[in-house]
Amino acid sequence: MSHPLLTDAQTRMKKTVDHTLHEFSTIHTGKASPSMVEGIMVEAYGGTQQLKACAAITTPDARMIQVQPWDKGLLRAIEKALQQANIGVNPVVDGNxxxxxxxxxxKERRLEFVKTAHRLAEEGRVHVRNVRRDVLEQVKKAKLPEDETKRLEKEIQAATDKAIKDIETHLGHKEKELTSH
Incomplete structure (x- = not known):
């Protein structure tokens, strides 16, 4: 049976890995992806909402994202939101x-993005290590039998190693994606 502290550590580390992967997905690789714009906030109906909530987002090819508002009245608001999002691409209105x-x-831009990916990976690794430190402190405070403490410490280290390895693997993929044309 898994100890609650170990489960907590694994859950928090998985969230960190998932967050890091999400951050990687927002790095522009030259290949258009809906994830690059779906979180952009649009002023609509007296409030703000994510682009994906008010438009269909498709990629007809690797160099194009197409945004089709559910409501034609939001066309200008979406165009404005895309311009302000500063994603390095100018929106072109074409009918609806x-x-x-x-x-x-x-090449320079690709290398900049590789640096960004490395920075995000390092932030992820630091966060995983912080989770490990926090949980190990909780294990000490729990005053468990020595053999259980040692086993937990070992399993928490194994979870840490796995989370960091996952981040490294995905960093490798992202770097390859950025440097291969």
Whole structure:
């Protein structure tokens, strides 16, 4: 049976890995992806909502994101939100939809994104280690029998190693995606 402290550590580490992967998905690789814009906030109906809640977002090809508002009246608000999001692409209104054409990335830009991916991975690793530290402190405070404490410490270290390895693996994929044309 798994100890609640170990379960807590594993859950928090998994959340960190998932968050890091989500951050990776927002790095522009020159390949258009709906995840690059779906979280952009749009002023609509007297409030704000995510773009994915008020439009269909598709990628007809690797260099294009197409945004089709559910409500044609939101076309200008969505265009404005996309311009302000500063994603390096100018929205082009075409009838009832907006196209976002992505240019090829320069080598310099790709290397900048690789650096960003490394920074995000390091933030993820630091967070995983912080979770390990917090949970190990809780294990000490729990004053468990020595053999159980040692077993828990070992399992928490194994969870830490796995989470960091997951981040490294995904960083490798992201780097490859960014540097291969």
């Amino acid at each position: 939809l907006i196209r976002l054409p992505f240019p090829d990335l320069s």
